[in-house]
Amino acid sequence: MIELSLDNSVRSLLKRGIAQLREADIPSFTLAAELLLLHVLGRNRTWLYAHPEEIIADADAQRFFELMARRAAGEPTQHLTGKQEFWGLEFEVTPDVLIPRPETEHVIEVALDRLALRELRAGRPQKSTGAGLQITDIGTGSGCIAIALAKELPAANFLATDISPAALAVAQRNAQRHAVADRIHFVECNLLALPVGAQHAAPQLGAIPNNARPAFHESRITSHQSRSFDLIASNPPYIGGREAPSLPREVRDHEPHSALFGGEEGYELYADLITQCVQHLKPGGILVLELGHNSLPAVQPLLDATTWTNVGVTNDLAGIPRVLAAERV
Numbered sequence: 001m002i003e004l005s006l007d008n009s010v011r012s013l014l015k016r017g018i019a020q021l022r023e024a025d026i027p028s029f030t031l032a033a034e035l036l037l038l039h040v041l042g043r044n045r046t047w048l049y050a051h052p053e054e055i056i057a058d059a060d061a062q063r064f065f066e067l068m069a070r071r072a073a074g075e076p077t078q079h080l081t082g083k084q085e086f087w088g089l090e091f092e093v094t095p096d097v098l099i100p101r102p103e104t105e106h107v108i109e110v111a112l113d114r115l116a117l118r119e120l121r122a123g124r125p126q127k128s129t130g131a132g133l134q135i136t137d138i139g140t141g142s143g144c145i146a147i148a149l150a151k152e153l154p155a156a157n158f159l160a161t162d163i164s165p166a167a168l169a170v171a172q173r174n175a176q177r178h179a180v181a182d183r184i185h186f187v188e189c190n191l192l193a194l195p196v197g198a199q200h201a202a203p204q205l206g207a208i209p210n211n212a213r214p215a216f217h218e219s220r221i222t223s224h225q226s227r228s229f230d231l232i233a234s235n236p237p238y239i240g241g242r243e244a245p246s247l248p249r250e251v252r253d254h255e256p257h258s259a260l261f262g263g264e265e266g267y268e269l270y271a272d273l274i275t276q277c278v279q280h281l282k283p284g285g286i287l288v289l290e291l292g293h294n295s296l297p298a299v300q301p302l303l304d305a306t307t308w309t310n311v312g313v314t315n316d317l318a319g320i321p322r323v324l325a326a327e328r329v
């Protein structure tokens, strides 16, 4: 039982929460305490700062300090609130999926820029609805890449794969939350190796309930077996096993290892991923890959000049080469 002080005002709770997280050496301790208090109270930040004297019910104060204790013990804030914002959209997150990171928004930016350039070259308006486009997100996790692109391209169709059925269940719920589930077909498979028989019937949907199966016509499934995609995006696991000891405990102890680690070096999955993309992208199709902080020297040479053109690298806000993009010849 956590002992509550007589002063249960918003200001006092926040002050004590911040002190507790600072003491536990939690990064961004002020923000974490604020977010968790807002979560408990079901309020927004404006309210929080407009009502510093408001007295909080004992039960809410108790709940807040329970969350403080869990955060101080290393659980990520997003696992405690169950959500994370990405591309201006709120995503459900659970311990089964990677928490969407701000740097992954560069994948969305590059994908949209490349598609706009393609439209421009074809003499069409740059801002496209995505009509007729087939887009894939490999290793979809929470679904953040596929869903953000689906919101931007309201007429495009998507295939989103993951090796984890538990992650696909979260992604499916996020797609429903953002009203794009009818355009994203979630498939449990290794990278883009679609299940046997996928060319004749709807692919297995892992943990996805039957009543939530998105409409994806058989002819489209068939065409997955050939060069049918206009754009493939992926943020694969890219941390090296050797880096595990230096990861923050929030990440190492709480996020799924299948989402984090790509092998001992980290970049091992990219070779298979790029080989599969060679087989599945249309001529002129676009590949957009997120990179680990040291992946570029190992990954860029995999894009040989006979198969790929217009290779480009985009740095993140920290100046790290974060996104590699190219077009299939």
Ligand SMILES: C[S@@+](CC[C@H](N)C(=O)[O-])C[C@H]1O[C@@H](n2cnc3c(N)ncnc32)[C@H](O)[C@@H]1O
Residues within 6 Å of the ligand: 097, 098, 099, 100, 101, 104, 138, 139, 140, 141, 142, 143, 144, 145, 161, 162, 163, 164, 167, 189, 190, 191, 192, 235, 236, 237, 238, 258, 259, 260
């Ligand atoms: C780094 S997370 C990215 C999740 C999400 N796309 C994002 O950007 O936040 C990598 C995802 O790839 C999935 N994954 C790992 N190995 C895979 C494989 N061989 N085939 C398909 N998905 C895989 C993991 O389960 C995880 O959801």
